[in-house]
Amino acid sequence: xxxxxxxxxxxxxxxxxxxxxxxxxxxxxxxxxxxxxxxxxxxxxxxxxxxxxxxxxxxxxxxxxxxxxxxxxxxxxxxxxxxxxxxxxxxxx
Amino acid sequence: xxxxxxxxxxxxxxxxxxxxxxxxxxxxxxxxxxxxxxxxxxxxxxxxxxxxxxxxxxxxxxxxxxxxxxxxxxxxxxxxxxxxxxxxxxxxxxxxxxxxxxxxxxxxxxxxxxxxxxxxxxxxxxxxxxxxxxxxxxxxxxxxxxxxxxxxxxxxxxxxxxxxxxxxxxxxxxxxxxxxxxxxxxxxxxxxxxxxx
Numbered sequence: 249x250x251x252x253x254x255x256x257x258x259x260x261x262x263x264x265x266x267x268x269x270x271x272x273x274x275x276x277x278x279x280x281x282x283x284x285x286x287x288x289x290x291x292x293x294x295x296x297x298x299x300x301x302x303x304x305x306x307x308x309x310x311x312x313x314x315x316x317x318x319x320x321x322x323x324x325x326x327x328x329x330x331x332x333x334x335x336x337x338x339x340x341x
Numbered sequence: 342x343x344x345x346x347x348x349x350x351x352x353x354x355x356x357x358x359x360x361x362x363x364x365x366x367x368x369x370x371x372x373x374x375x376x377x378x379x380x381x382x383x384x385x386x387x388x389x390x391x392x393x394x395x396x397x398x399x400x401x402x403x404x405x406x407x408x409x410x411x412x413x414x415x416x417x418x419x420x421x422x423x424x425x426x427x428x429x430x431x432x433x434x435x436x437x438x439x440x441x442x443x444x445x446x447x448x449x450x451x452x453x454x455x456x457x458x459x460x461x462x463x464x465x466x467x468x469x470x471x472x473x474x475x476x477x478x479x480x481x482x483x484x485x486x487x488x489x490x491x492x493x494x495x496x497x498x499x500x501x502x503x504x505x506x507x508x509x510x511x512x513x514x515x516x517x518x519x520x521x522x523x524x525x526x527x528x529x530x531x532x533x534x535x536x537x538x
Binding site: 313 | 360364367376380383384436437442460471488489520521
């Protein structure tokens with residue numbers, strides 16, 4: 249990430265690395281340097297917490313996104329329903 | 342006598358059509374494609390054998406079929422170019438100072454203290470989240486939903502959508518950050534203002 253020789257990542261480096269760490273195991277030295285940064289940086293700790301919270305909520309109950317009582321998102325249009333019904337009927341015969 | 346669902350198509354569509362459609366739409370982000378996937382799912386469901394009973398089990402079963410249909414869809418379409426909107430989240434230069442520190446106005450200043458179990462109960466949270474996800478560029482929404490809703494592994498998604506690992510990392514980084522920024526202002530920001538008032 250950072251091409252600088254500094255042993256401490258910047259917050260900008262951290263924002264990418266914290267995301268990467270959710271998808272793959274990073275090398276141990278990278279994780280160590282991340283820990284150093286997190287220890288001294290409240291904002292990045294909060295950012296990490298927020299990303300983790302978002303994942304936890306979605307993985308626990310992501311289907312609520314598409315359940316009717318939780319969304320104003322439109323369902324199938326009447327035309328689409330009729331079309332699908334016709335497709336099923338003609339398939340049955 | 343098989344356990345084939347013999348209820349008429351109409352009642353099946355009424356019971357599950359909307360949920361299946363939204364399930365597909367949030368993933369593929371294309372109305373026509375989502376409608377086609379609903380139709381394919383019903384056709385597959387009507388040909389399959391169904392052994393459990395009750396509307397909840399029935400829904401779970403149909404969602405299971407839909408999941409496979411969505412994966413097939415991505416496999417078919419991953420080579421087609423996707424209309425890529427500009428990421429609508431804050432750009433790096435709007436978020437970070439030249440020295441790589443958070444800009445005060447874009448920093449994650451609020452602690453999100455509501456526990457996941459409580460958030461899940463809140464209708465306003467799901468509305469805010471759905472609204473925020475709608476604003477993700479299509480490709481970002483696809484990668485994000487496959488990873489966070491369907492819990493596919495990184496290499497599976499890269500293969501499915503023909504992405505390099507680097508691309509994948511950048512897309513998810515931007516998607517997560519955009520969602521964080523959006524939820525911060527649409528949901529948590531309001532709570533924060535309420536507390537300060």
